[in-house]
Amino acid sequence: MDSQAHSDRYGGTVSGVSRRTVLGAGAGVTAASLVPLRLEAQEQAPAPLQEAGPTTHISFQVNGEQVEMDVDSRSSLLDLLRERLALTGTKKGCDHGQCGACTVHLDGRAVSSCLTMAGKVDGRRVTTIEGLASGGELHPMQQAFIDNDALQCGYCTPGQIMSAVACVTEGHATDPESIREFMSGNICRCGAYVGILAAVSQAAETMKG
Template sequence: MDISDESTKAQQRPARAGLPVTRRDTLQGSAALALMPLAAGDVANAAQTPARTVPAAGLRLRTTVNGQAVELDIDARSSLLDLLRERLALTGAKKGCDHGQCGACTVHVDGKRIASCLTLAAKVGGREVLTIEGLSNGAPLHPMQQAFIDHDALQCGYCTPGQIMAAVALVQEGNATSKDRIREYMSGNICRCGAYVGIVAAIEDAAAKMGAA
């Protein structure tokens, strides 16, 4: 907004309308004139202040993803989830809430399940990362993948990769001993479709087969 224009308009408005100058017109014109030096100073300061740039924070990452050695330059601020999806084209892990609350981004690091959206990519240097893409070679499927199919433990499928990775870790942790325990240790994975009954049944089924294997 050009304050000088507003001041001129405020002063000229009564003359054009053929009306006497009111107290309101006087106050508006005075306020606009008073602010003119401040506005001019702000513009001058803005012109003199150089734009700030954030320096690139890069580093060389060496890690293993799904059994394959990976070495690439990354932004030290990027998350493991973004590295997997945007740099390695491994889109199984999903970006749901991006706050570690939905579990859709669950992957394994050194055999432990983690929320990849909250994990810096720089933290997995020299470690083993496993995603849903590396859980099996396609045929046959991992027992947990097959159990999710057999028990209709999915609907839209968006959360399913994270559900399966969390479920595999749950079995490996020894926490698939009862329905209540499964529900407790899967509580960090949200299914908006509500396929929880099928998920619990699939984990029970797969746990027996994984134990036998």
């Protein structure tokens, strides 16, 4: 393999387009198309199987929208978001609260949605990765993850970003050690921790304004 081919395959540039450009464009397109995709998914999704068990009626905000529904009292917030609301940006990883892939914000604080009962969100505010961007403008933390290549496979990235935003807003992004400690509950099996730390540090400065 010649050097140019090697650069094209591994160096992140193909025909003058960098990996960072592709990531940025993809993130922008995703942010702009989330709402119609979610509505379409809800319309096309088959009705959930009715399981025997008690249900509870809940009314809560998700990404600024008011939602009311009956939910199985045994279901998790993670399954509610993914299976009922088609908000699949929140990932199911270990399903035991040990990997951080399912992190969302509940009333502004980071929680593991796999360990949060759906019935407990009644009257509260839930923010998922889909709710961070404002129109076509990425949240500073999303942009920082792109700028610092703080991802590889991307599976853990939504949870990493949600935890990182909480790290800043809760006042823990004061130094590298504090950031590492706060983010220790989010596992990246690709090992992109150097980029993640750089991204949180960059966004912390931007978010001050």
